[in-house]
Amino acid sequence: MRIASLAAVAVAALLAACDQPHPLVICHNANCGEPTDPERDDTLPAFRESLALEEDGRPVIDGIELDSFWRGSDDVCLYAHDVSNFAENTPATAPAIELAQHFAKAGPITFGDTPFFVLLELKASVSANTHDHHTPAQLALHARCAWDIYKIVSDAAIANHREVTIEFQSFAPELLRAVLDNAPAQTPTPFILGAVQGVPSPFDDQSRPLSDYTGLPITDVQFHPLWMLDAQHEAALTSGAEVSFFWFSTTSEIFAAIRRYEPFAVDTSEARLMRRWIQR
Amino acid sequence: MRLSIAVAILLTGRLASADTSAHLGLNLRADSGAHPARVIAGVDADPVDVSITLDPMVLTDGQFDADLLTTTRLSDGGWGLVAGLRTTSIGILGGRQSQEKLVLGIGAPLPVGPPLRVRWTFEAATVLVKHGADLPTDWISFETGRAFIDLINFGMFITFELTSAHR
Numbered sequence: 384m385r386i387a388s389l390a391a392v393a394v395a396a397l398l399a400a401c402d403q404p405h406p407l408v409i410c411h412n413a414n415c416g417e418p419t420d421p422e423r424d425d426t427l428p429a430f431r432e433s434l435a436l437e438e439d440g441r442p443v444i445d446g447i448e449l450d451s452f453w454r455g456s457d458d459v460c461l462y463a464h465d466v467s468n469f470a471e472n473t474p475a476t477a478p479a480i481e482l483a484q485h486f487a488k489a490g491p492i493t494f495g496d497t498p499f500f501v502l503l504e505l506k507a508s509v510s511a512n513t514h515d516h517h518t519p520a521q522l523a524l525h526a527r528c529a530w531d532i533y534k535i536v537s538d539a540a541i542a543n544h545r546e547v548t549i550e551f552q553s554f555a556p557e558l559l560r561a562v563l564d565n566a567p568a569q570t571p572t573p574f575i576l577g578a579v580q581g582v583p584s585p586f587d588d589q590s591r592p593l594s595d596y597t598g599l600p601i602t603d604v605q606f607h608p609l610w611m612l613d614a615q616h617e618a619a620l621t622s623g624a625e626v627s628f629f630w631f632s633t634t635s636e637i638f639a640a641i642r643r644y645e646p647f648a649v650d651t652s653e654a655r656l657m658r659r660w661i662q663r
Numbered sequence: 664m665r666l667s668i669a670v671a672i673l674l675t676g677r678l679a680s681a682d683t684s685a686h687l688g689l690n691l692r693a694d695s696g697a698h699p700a701r702v703i704a705g706v707d708a709d710p711v712d713v714s715i716t717l718d719p720m721v722l723t724d725g726q727f728d729a730d731l732l733t734t735t736r737l738s739d740g741g742w743g744l745v746a747g748l749r750t751t752s753i754g755i756l757g758g759r760q761s762q763e764k765l766v767l768g769i770g771a772p773l774p775v776g777p778p779l780r781v782r783w784t785f786e787a788a789t790v791l792v793k794h795g796a797d798l799p800t801d802w803i804s805f806e807t808g809r810a811f812i813d814l815i816n817f818g819m820f821i822t823f824e825l826t827s828a829h830r
Contacts, residue, residue, distance in 0.1 A: 418799035421809045438756075582812065609813060632813040634790055635726060635751045635762060639695030642724070656798055659755035663725065 404641050407445040407648035408494065408657050409502055411629055412464055413478060415444065415654040421631070424652075425450045425464040430478050434485050436655060438494065438662075443654045445493040446500025446548075447482070449532065451475035453517060453525040455509030460528035464506070479532045483539030486547075494658060498546035500648065501536055502577075503529055505562070507555035513588055517558065526561035537572035550603060552577035554589040556596045563599070577603035581629070582610055593618060605629050605650065608640035616644060633657065683708040686780050688824025690716045690730070696788055696818035697728035697749065703822050710736035712743070714822075725754030734770055734782075741772035745784050758796030764788045773821075780826040783819065790814040 412424035415433035423429040436443040452463040452475070460475040482501070486492065492499050505525055508515050517525060533549055540547035549572055551562045559576050578601050581590045593604065593615070604619035605627045619626050629650035630637055638660065641649060651657050683706055690703040698720035705714025716730035732747030745768040752759045768786035775781050794800040804810040 418801045421807050586808070586812065609816065630813050631809045632790070632811070633793075634813060634816065635697070635728070635753060636695045636816050637813070638726070638753065643695075656755065656760065659757060659796065659798075660753065662756045663754055 402642075403661065403663070404645045405495075405661055406627070406641065406646050407497060407500055408443065408654050408661070409446040409448055409500055409627075409648050409650040410444045410654050411448055411631075411650045411652045413447050413449060414652050417655065419632070419652045421652075425462055427462075427473060427477060427481070430481065433654070434482075438655060438658050441491050441494050443494060443658045445495060445497055446502060446648070448502040448504060448650055449475075449478050449482075450504045450506055451525065451528055451532065452506040453509050453521055453528070455515065455517070455521060458521070458524065460525065460531075465511075475528055476531055476535060479535040483535055486539040486543040486545045492545060498548045498573075499540075501547060501549045502650065503532055503549060503551050504579075505529055505551065505553040505555070505558045507553055507558065507589055516555065522557055522561040523565055525558060526565040529562055530565060530567060533570075533572070533574065534567070537570075540572055547572050549574040550577045551575075552579060552603070552605065554579045554581070554591060556591065556599060559596070559599050559601075575602045576600055577605055577627075578624075579629075580604060580606045580611065580615060582607055593622070603627055603648075606646075608644065608646075609636060611640075611644075684826055684828035686714075686824040686826040686828075688780070688822060690820055690822050692818060692820035694818040696786070696816055697730070697751065697820075698723075698726065701728065701730075703730075703824065707826070707828065712736075727752040730766065732766060734784075741782075743770045744768075745770050745786060749788055752795075755796050760793060760796045760798060762790050762793050764790050777828045778825050780822070780824040780828070782822050784822075785817070785819050787815060787817050789816075 410433045413430040413433050414424045415436055416429050433447060450464050452461045454461055462473040462475045462477050509517055509521060529551055536549060551559060553559050576599055578596050581587055583590060601624050604624045607630055608628045625647045627648040628646045633653045633656055649657060685706055687704045690701040692699055698718050700720060701716045701718045703714055703716040705712055712734040714732050718728045721727040728751050730747060730749045732745055734743040734745050736743045747766050749764040749766050751762040766786050766788045768784050770782050770784035773781040773783060792802045803814050
């Protein structure tokens, strides 16, 4: 009897080890073309390729990240990731307009039957210098730009009977406060706020302590899994938020982290690899 | 990897005339660079040790981690320079993706003698190329920090083995 019980426990442990997480697959920087090329982050051609990716006749992705960058030198809101995109001058609303057209097409827009997840990241600097932050006026202008994107996406979702969730996300909590301060009277499409905990200093100086987000209703803390500490993970969960992951290149260490921490969403440029790993 | 195994066999054969010993045991680690428990076997032909590590834990999740490592002794105390390759093969829908890693590190013995052989190693494992499963082959690039920062990972492992060496 004891041997049978031990065998049952061993089988249960083995099955538990085989459990496969099923996070939402978000297309990082709207750049899921293959092979991965960071130079194409936040460009319209890569955005279009990403929406068109299919696996088993369904979209590979469950959502997409759209970045907005407030360029302080001439106060314009751009669809851009960083200074390498500055020559492009694509308005931040451009991908939202194309996303609205995508919603109008027949057929599924996510791999599963989940709401389409639109991750709107508001970039925290206003120039090539990451220490060059928004003025109070620029905070408000950038927030209104984000709401312009929201309205385009939301109107299209309602018109085409699409379930959509929108997340405003930023390394800068003051930008998220500006988003709330500038919210329109009507927000028919659900939205949430997200913090980012990326690669730490000295490799990257954008991440701020979670305590800086105090007072904001953060429901998603997005970590880079290779740099996340267990205590940070626990702190995020204790605050009532869920955890998601972003990264740049998928390695076996990334897969191990997803299995261990089971984020609700993963934000990756290797969307097809991730989808095939999830569905194996 | 096959070429590396062939080179290792030739190297081992060349050194077989030296003072050699065989070893066999477990390769254990706490980080996620590979599965936590694998099987290691090798030949120590002082000053070069060649080992291969295979992965029975593939049965648990379909991921297979195999190492081919050389350790070149640097000091009388047994400190050694570790260099070699790791293949991680990951099961995905429609096939397997392989991640080929260059492993560089340093190792040192723990103070136990034959028939036990215990060594600690600190490693940097760099993914050089990902390929397979009908996905595009993706080589490491150094154009931007984002292109490679995730591909270089550090880890540690300990090997517990039985050795044929005499005290």
